[in-house]
Amino acid sequence: MKTIVRMNKWANAHTSIGLDVLRIALGIFLFWKGIEFAGQTKELAQLIAPNDNDATPLILAHYIAMCHFSGGILVVFGLLTRLSLAFQYPILIGAVIINFTGEMDTLALVQAIAALLLATFFLIIGSGKHSVDYTLKMNV
Numbered sequence: 001m002k003t004i005v006r007m008n009k010w011a012n013a014h015t016s017i018g019l020d021v022l023r024i025a026l027g028i029f030l031f032w033k034g035i036e037f038a039g040q041t042k043e044l045a046q047l048i049a050p051n052d053n054d055a056t057p058l059i060l061a062h063y064i065a066m067c068h069f070s071g072g073i074l075v076v077f078g079l080l081t082r083l084s085l086a087f088q089y090p091i092l093i094g095a096v097i098i099n100f101t102g103e104m105d106t107l108a109l110v111q112a113i114a115a116l117l118l119a120t121f122f123l124i125i126g127s128g129k130h131s132v133d134y135t136l137k138m139n140v
Contacts, residue, residue: 026075031076034071037065037068
């Protein structure tokens with residue numbers, strides 16, 4: 001726990017506007033993917049489990065779309081960034097696995113890997129100085 005607190009203090013002391021722009025870009029990307037997946041739930045469900053006829057893949061497809069949609073908004077504003085990225089993490093790992101083992105779509109694989117790396121980065125350092133989390137923490 002002391003390591004995380006120390007890393008968070010270091011990140012807040014050394015943050016720049018570039019990291020905030022990167023966080024906002026990740027949030028916009030996740031939001032955009034949520035909208036894209038919401039319009040293609042049947043295709044996403046078939047991608048998750050191509051030969052499964054029960055409701056589980058459809059429920060997962062809806063979870064993925066709504067998690068990207070709401071998590072993207074939270075990441076853009078820097079509100080509950082770590083929590084929202086923790087919910088995104090299994091989805092992003094699954095995206096990398098599906099794009100790597102399934103039909104190889106290089107652009108989708110690169111997007112999934114980049115989103116996973118950025119999510120890992122912001123999961124560790126937090127939302128930064130220019131965020132709602134930081135503002136709320138400083139006003140308490």
